[in-house]
Every structure is written in structure tokens, then in C-alpha cells.
Amino acid sequence: METGDSIVEIGATVPTGFEYLIKEECKEKLENEAQCRRGKVYFPIKFEDLHKVITLRGVDNVFIVAKEIVKDERLLDEKEAAIKFLVNFTEGFNWLPALNAWQSFTGTNFDLTLPDPNNSSEQRNLPSFRVTCTRSGQRHKFGSPDGACHIGGKINDMYHWPVKMKNSDLDIMVDITDDSVIFGIALTRASLHRRNITHFGPTTLRPTVAYGMLRLANPKPGEVVCDPMCGGGSVTIEGACSWASNYFVAADINKVGTERAVGNLTDMAASRKIEQGKGALMNDVLRWDVCKLPLKTNSVDVFISDMPFGKRMGSKYRNWQLYEQGLREMARVCRPTTGRAVLLTQDKKCMQKTLYQFTTMWRKKTQLFINMGGMSACVYLLQRCKDKLNHEDSSENTPMEESGDVADDNMEESGDGADDNMEESGDGAADDEGFK
Ligand SMILES: C[S@@+](CC[C@H](N)C(=O)[O-])C[C@H]1O[C@@H](n2cnc3c(N)ncnc32)[C@H](O)[C@@H]1O
CATH class of the missing domain: 3.30.2130.30 (VC0802-like)
Known part of the structure; x- marks a missing residue:
């Protein structure tokens, strides 16, 4: 200059x-x-x-x-x-x-x-x-x-x-x-990147990474965007801030995660009101298991999620089941032909093998390698294929709260989402000042 x-x-x-x-x-x-x-x-x-x-x-x-x-x-x-x-x-x-x-x-x-x-x-x-x-x-x-x-x-x-x-x-x-x-x-x-988050967790995603994922998904006005494994809600909050003409729904199996997301959303709504005179975000937070989504077939346009890597969250072993069932269920709920998914994971082996099985449901359009606090992760942009999938075997499910018996028991059994599990992984303190 x-x-x-x-x-x-x-x-x-x-x-x-x-x-x-x-x-x-x-x-x-x-x-x-x-x-x-x-x-x-x-x-x-x-x-x-x-x-x-x-x-x-x-x-x-x-x-x-x-x-x-x-x-x-x-x-x-x-x-x-x-x-x-x-x-x-x-x-x-x-x-x-x-x-x-x-x-x-x-x-x-x-x-x-x-x-x-x-x-x-x-x-x-x-x-x-x-x-x-x-x-x-x-x-x-x-x-x-x-x-x-x-x-x-x-x-x-x-x-x-x-x-x-x-x-x-x-x-x-x-x-x-x-x-x-x-x-x-x-x-x-x-x-x-600190601007959206007030309630941090061990795997909190940087809102700037969330923003990049959203840009890759390119939500069109009116599309329904869902993060089915939302944790503290970085994706859904960033989405609702930057894409005001979309409806965002987020959920997690883990109560601590959804509480964090609600806390972040509430604080964000308060600061928007004070600083910008704006109202609450177009955003809902629920509790569910991604493998049994309580949503109608073909009802979501875009799935965006930061999946458990199997390090700080869950385990690589459990990912085999979670990725397979989760991707199958997302395919059921995602609109054929126009529907997309943007999924972030470090467990590339598991994701690649799962996608290989699901070529009639998901077509891989792009994959971007990104650096997550020193870890090499990958973001996949997937297009929902128009081919039929076996709708017959995927009945529409009941939300956790309504079914009553699945919520907490289920978490303990699977171990995946429970916060205890995060602490057990031993590396709960995120590097890079609380961000994954
Ligand atoms: C990598 S973390 C997401 C972090 C989030 N992006 C954030 O900013 O806090 C993965 C999330 O997947 C959730 N999860 C694991 N298994 C799940 C399942 N079967 N259904 C729904 N959520 C699940 C975990 O509880 C965890 O919050």
C-alpha cells in the first residue's frame, strides 16, 4: 500500500x-x-x-x-x-x-x-x-x-x-x-469466528467452517436445511444468520448438546435484538437419533452436519454403524434429485466406504480437505440421486420426546452422544481455544 x-x-x-x-x-x-x-x-x-x-x-x-x-x-x-x-x-x-x-x-x-x-x-x-x-x-x-x-x-x-x-x-x-x-x-x-458462540463444547465447530459448509450447500430461498447432529448448533446458527429466507432445524441425540444449542441461540437472539433491532432466528432445536429421523420422507432439502469423528466424540468403531444408518436415513428424508448433503468428518475411511455402498442414494459431487486445528478433515458435498431407495423398510419415526422410552436409555446404550463419553475420550479440551 x-x-x-x-x-x-x-x-x-x-x-x-x-x-x-x-x-x-x-x-x-x-x-x-x-x-x-x-x-x-x-x-x-x-x-x-x-x-x-x-x-x-x-x-x-x-x-x-x-x-x-x-x-x-x-x-x-x-x-x-x-x-x-x-x-x-x-x-x-x-x-x-x-x-x-x-x-x-x-x-x-x-x-x-x-x-x-x-x-x-x-x-x-x-x-x-x-x-x-x-x-x-x-x-x-x-x-x-x-x-x-x-x-x-x-x-x-x-x-x-x-x-x-x-x-x-x-x-x-x-x-x-x-x-x-x-x-x-x-x-x-x-x-x-467467535461471534456466534457463547456456550462451548469439546467439539464446537468454528462458525467460519460452518459458514463454508453452508456456502458449499448453497441453500436456495425457502429450502429446509437440517443439521441432524448439531451439538452446540454452530451450523444452524450461522445458517439462520446468513440465509434469512430459509428454515433451519437442528437436533442432537445428546441432551447436553441440544441445551448448548438452545443457549447459543437464545444469546444470539438477545444480541441481535440489542445490536441490530432484529428478531429471533428461523431455527428450531429438537432431540432425535439421526438413524431414526421423526421426519416425513422427502421433506428436507439440505442436510449439513459435522459428524462425530470418532476421536473427541463417539468412536471409529461405532461410526461404521452410525454413518451407514445415518446416511441411509438422511437419504430417505432428503428430496430426490434436488436434495443435497454437506457432511464434515475426519473419519474419511468410514465415509468413503459408506458412500461406496450408497451410490444409488448419494452422488459425491465435491470433496474438500480442510484443516481442523491440525487434523485433516474432509467436507463432502453429496447430491441426492433420483433413484428410488428402499422406502419400504424405513418407516417414519417418532421423535424421542414423544416415544418417551428411547431418549436417555438409548444414549447410554449407544454411548455415542453421552457427555460422559466425551470426557472419557481424554482429549475433551479442544485445541485452538475451544474450537474443533
Ligand atoms: C462433532 S459433534 C457436532 C458438533 C457441532 N457441530 C458443534 O458445533 O457443537 C457430533 C454430534 O453428533 C451427535 N450425535 C452422535 N450420534 C448421534 C445420533 N445417533 N443422532 C444424533 N446426533 C448424534 C453428538 O452428540 C455430537 O453432538
Whole structure:
């Protein structure tokens, strides 16, 4: 970004694997062409439109690109030389346009000019700051903390801003990939993916991943969208926020899960009312077993679900039965030809084998590999085939509450949904700050 530009270059982190879906979102909402890189999208935006970046639902963190170094071998030099190159570079470009854009976005009023060397006693309103450095690539001879420390030292020398590691005003990001670097200034203090969830569980899905799944499903106005294994409800809440002309229904076998979903929905409705003057979301939460859906045949347009991976939730062994029965039952309820399912799982082997058995019910249209806090997971977009399925053997079922005897007993027997089971798995504390 150069002085006098009215265009600001923005970078945003996105769930790895969903870059192209978010590129589409940028095009739709901001009318620009984003460039995709692994886990990030970059796009230009007019200075006056900067506030619109927070309307993006598929991005986690947003930052202004202050400067970029592309393909410079000096980054791969010996430690001292590479750090010296970075430090000199930090001093050598004009930070002011990016700083001004940041100030305008945040509505702050700091003095962001370089200090006057002839007037050291001057009282100035300076921001506190910190530098974070991320690095990918094997060939660097220095570590990320070295980079952050030396670049931070140089910025402190230049601007005299005080360093503050927690709750700093300015968050400078240095993102190094092989022989390229981006210097950025964060626009979002907390990741935007946190916006929907107040009640966290051990497998809470990031709303930004949920958003990507919904985009892949592409709900048309009026379609009924169902998450039959909803947990805390990330998918259904994100769906109801972003696709207001659809009806969303979500359910889980586990009472703790549905209570969490209701808690999240209630808090979301309250904050919508206060912040946006909007009403409750078009959303219902029920309790059921996905293998016996209490729904009419051909009554749902889209199923979207984050299935138990068999790690923090359920077990790989039990998945064989759950995936088979669940996919069969979803096929019964899903409208032939137009119906779709978007299913996320890490248990790819089980999913592939199950789909292989069900080629007359489900046609695999796309599969996207995504990174879920270090785990490689896969999102499948399935189209409901028009072929008949054995409706004869799938009678329509009764909801758990009504049948009375299935609910809790059933959970204990299957073990799948019970919360005790989650704790037993031993890794209940989700990495990545509570998100799966
Ligand atoms: C990976 S978690 C979903 C997490 C959810 N996306 C969230 O954001 O909290 C899978 C969910 O499937 C539910 N589940 C397992 N077996 C089920 C079944 N037979 N019927 C319905 N839900 C089931 C579990 O209780 C769990 O909440």
C-alpha cells in the first residue's frame, strides 16, 4: 500500500480448504477479486468501504497489508543476515497509509507520526503495540520469536510506541512464507469466528467452517436445511444468520448438546435484538437419533452436519454403524434429485466406504480437505440421486420426546452422544481455544 492510495489491501485468514468459497463471498459482498493463498485471501478495497470487511462471515482474522516482500532469497540467509534484512526492511517503507487506514477503521485518535528528534519532551498520544510473527517453510535459519523480537525492537526505536503483549492497541503481524513476507496490521481484535458462540463444547465447530459448509450447500430461498447432529448448533446458527429466507432445524441425540444449542441461540437472539433491532432466528432445536429421523420422507432439502469423528466424540468403531444408518436415513428424508448433503468428518475411511455402498442414494459431487486445528478433515458435498431407495423398510419415526422410552436409555446404550463419553475420550479440551 502506498501513500495517497485510496485503495487498501486487505488480508484475511480463512479455514484452510475453503479459500475459493471465501473468494466467492468477497466477490458477492465486496465486488472485488480476491487472491487465494493457503489459508488466506487477499483483496483490495476502497478506503471508504473498509468497514464492510466485517460483513464477511467466512473469515477468521482480518488485517491491512502494510507491505509485502515477494520472493527475496535474503530471507533464507543465515540467521543474522536474514534478521538484519527484515529489520532494515521494517524501517525502509512508509507505514503511515496502513496506520491511517487502521486508525480510521478503529476510530482511534493516536499520534502515529514519527517523533520529532528535536522535541523529545513533547507529550504524545501513542498506541501500545506488539508484533507477532508466523512462519511457514523449512528453509529459514531463524525462529518466529526472533523475527518478532527484532522487528518489534525496530518499531519501538522508530515510533517510541510502548510494547504491550496483551490487549495492545496495535497488533502488527509479520507473516513469512518461504521467501516472501507480509507486514500487516490487524483490524480484528478477536477472531471473527467467535461471534456466534457463547456456550462451548469439546467439539464446537468454528462458525467460519460452518459458514463454508453452508456456502458449499448453497441453500436456495425457502429450502429446509437440517443439521441432524448439531451439538452446540454452530451450523444452524450461522445458517439462520446468513440465509434469512430459509428454515433451519437442528437436533442432537445428546441432551447436553441440544441445551448448548438452545443457549447459543437464545444469546444470539438477545444480541441481535440489542445490536441490530432484529428478531429471533428461523431455527428450531429438537432431540432425535439421526438413524431414526421423526421426519416425513422427502421433506428436507439440505442436510449439513459435522459428524462425530470418532476421536473427541463417539468412536471409529461405532461410526461404521452410525454413518451407514445415518446416511441411509438422511437419504430417505432428503428430496430426490434436488436434495443435497454437506457432511464434515475426519473419519474419511468410514465415509468413503459408506458412500461406496450408497451410490444409488448419494452422488459425491465435491470433496474438500480442510484443516481442523491440525487434523485433516474432509467436507463432502453429496447430491441426492433420483433413484428410488428402499422406502419400504424405513418407516417414519417418532421423535424421542414423544416415544418417551428411547431418549436417555438409548444414549447410554449407544454411548455415542453421552457427555460422559466425551470426557472419557481424554482429549475433551479442544485445541485452538475451544474450537474443533
Ligand atoms: C462433532 S459433534 C457436532 C458438533 C457441532 N457441530 C458443534 O458445533 O457443537 C457430533 C454430534 O453428533 C451427535 N450425535 C452422535 N450420534 C448421534 C445420533 N445417533 N443422532 C444424533 N446426533 C448424534 C453428538 O452428540 C455430537 O453432538
